[in-house]
Amino acid sequence: MEHLSTFATLELPMIVNFADRAHNHNWELDPIVRSLLDTDFYKLLMLQFIWKHFRTTRVSFGLHNRNLKFRLCEMVHREEVIAQFEHVRKLKFRKSELIWLAGNTFYGTRGIFESAFLEWLENDFALSEYQLSEEDGQFRLSFEGPWVAVTMWEIYALSILNELKTRAALKTMDEFELDILYAHAKTRLWGKIEKLRDVPSLAVADFGTRRRHSFLWQEFAVEAMHAELGKNFSGTSNTFLAYKHDLEAIGTNAHEIPMAMAAMSNSDEELKASQYKMLDLWAQTYGGALQVMLPDTYGTTQFLQGAPAWVADWTGQRVDSKDPFLAGDEYILWLESRGRDPKSKLLIASDGLDVQEILSLHAYFSGHILPGISARDFRNAADFTDERKWRPERRIRFSAGWGTLLTNDFRDCHPRNEDGLEPISLVCKLTSAEGHPAVKLSDNYLKASGPKPLIAHYRKVFGIAGVANIPVLV
């Protein structure tokens, strides 16, 4: 099976590339992170924000596996983790990458990254040290230091661990089985993309960097979406893929900023106000662009109810931990109550989506369904079978951020039906800021993080309106 993947054959004239062959069997490391741009775009936006406002703030991040039954240390060697981490620490932003960050248009705006920041990226950016230990078959990783040196670890560390896990599973297969594995996965992916093709006004983006099967598989998935969905593929959160393939880079901000600002507040009043102070500071930094908020850090319902008037001016919100049907309805009602037209606003869902839910949400909020398919066909859509809630017209601009089930759906693809290729729920979160433990509540009790007594205190301050129990898949 020597020439399996290229379908070449010995009978055709073929000149051996001796240099290539020799290089292949002398590889020191097959790097997982090929560029410092291989991260979610929002990390770069947040990095500039942190660099501007919190340059000396010290934080810690911690990485752990939420699926305790999957013992990662038994598949992946500590030495491999270290080799990949050290490789990333040696990377520098390349000149052409920095020029692209300076010259490219993001969300329609050029010059989002200021030149002092880009100079700092070029000359002074460096990743912090890390602590790696093992406990109960799980890796424990912690990162401590200046926020600007720690924050970028999140995505590099997650994609490295996920791809090392992938490689470990692939090592148990022979070349033929690998070929079949990818044939199955391509067939699965293509089947999904076919369902999204030709759906009017659909907007779907790749959000799958952190839990991807591998870099190359994410690249394949992104190219497939780009080729087949055309303008309905709105872009990728992966900055390197956006750079390499001329795609829109997608993303604004994440929980770490409100969490850090909350951790550093000095009173319950400051704590409650910090979630809006963060938005204010963001708007000061980036102006009118990039005003998509993430209101669930301490519960969406309390966030919206207590929000200052100007919050309704923001372009939209990303739903990360609430049932997106309920979250969208809540946002629409809130916008109307604040005298805003929801039709001009944006709703982004990004939590464990797959094709069926993307189509359901798109239909529910945008009023565009597939020809011949009635609203009732979307059975797994919460509240969707209630026709009083179904209106065949646009209610809000809906966009799907498709993550793990785009870039790592290898369920039932193994040619011998073995395990090992399922995505696992690795997370890397802020754990403290300036020595104060960080807390996230979210709209899902199961996604809360932080020390338990502090979670209880935060729940007293923010309340628990609208918080639910939703099983976490990925």
Add this chain to the structure above:
Amino acid sequence: MEHLSTFATLELPMIVNFADRAHNHNWELDPIVRSLLDTDFYKLLMLQFIWKHFRTTRVSFGLHNRNLKFRLCEMVHREEVIAQFEHVRKLKFRKSELIWLAGNTFYGTRGIFESAFLEWLENDFALSEYQLSEEDGQFRLSFEGPWVAVTMWEIYALSILNELKTRAALKTMDEFELDILYAHAKTRLWGKIEKLRDVPSLAVADFGTRRRHSFLWQEFAVEAMHAELGKNFSGTSNTFLAYKHDLEAIGTNAHEIPMAMAAMSNSDEELKASQYKMLDLWAQTYGGALQVMLPDTYGTTQFLQGAPAWVADWTGQRVDSKDPFLAGDEYILWLESRGRDPKSKLLIASDGLDVQEILSLHAYFSGHILPGISARDFRNAADFTDERKWRPERRIRFSAGWGTLLTNDFRDCHPRNEDGLEPISLVCKLTSAEGHPAVKLSDNYLKASGPKPLIAHYRKVFGIAGVANIPVLV
């Protein structure tokens, strides 16, 4: 998508093979037939037989498309056909190939090909001229000359036309679509092979050369079968693949010999006797090895009823045009009536098989079914739901010759659901011997060939016992 199929990436060090790239865009011809061994093994056995007994006999063969609605000339250019045909005519048997024919063991016997024949192959073998014309959107091909110069055209011509048709369909797809197409087809193929895996005592061989999707796809399918089925994969009819991959070469003889001998007979008595005279001559040529007969040329039922006693000594029969459940039952009863033990005999089915029928026939004749599956589960097996006929013990050694649906099942694999990759029913048959038109009756009225008045005469001579109407798929 430059490096799609190899999953390479620009970020990894890579040295361009300039010679290879330059060669690729200067290709004169991508040959379909890479070696004169790229033919069914029985053609070589028959060639030696013809060379020994009919060296000066002149014949004609004709090629046509049984699916008239598929207009081959509209997809494939006449010039491409000629270029590929001329390429085959320039090929020679290579020294290493002839040494392999001389030294390899076929059906457990070494030295099946005698050295004078191999010398002739090396020095004197040459393909005849051919006539290519077009009519109603179809190619008409005829080959005339000494039988030893004509017979080998059959498989080369069929696989060339089928692969040119494949290439024409592939030209309409971009690189990404091609990748998905093959992912679909590999998934399909793998699903089939999985069903055959671990079935006790299964014997299945590749018989798919003539209607294959392409040479490389046949090679892939054969390697997949070999890797996954182990000893239950009994070999391939393709001599070149057997040679290249150390597999058993499978096959004995085909209709052209009894047809030619029938055409050359001088009376109805000689005509009727010719079908046995052929077997006698075959046994004289090859001794005890290779005694698998093909009794359906003029109808299996009359063949068995009128057969001389020694015919029951032959090892087995291949069923090509009769319902194989019925044909096997008939053969078993006949063997018992002649005092032979069917359990020691071989039954090979080879007509349009797919996985489900292979499993059904294997269960029906060998008494081995999949664990947990009852005889009743094989619903498409004729007469199989009648439990009186089902006995869970071996009745005869059964072997499946899996053809077109192994090497060319691309149904529903097209990424845009277009047509063009379905197998078509091209056939290349003996049309005359020494100026006398050749006739085949077969066990299926729809598969009879020859001039109509002569078919009628043959039916008078041989009778029509046991002949049925069965739709021809491939």
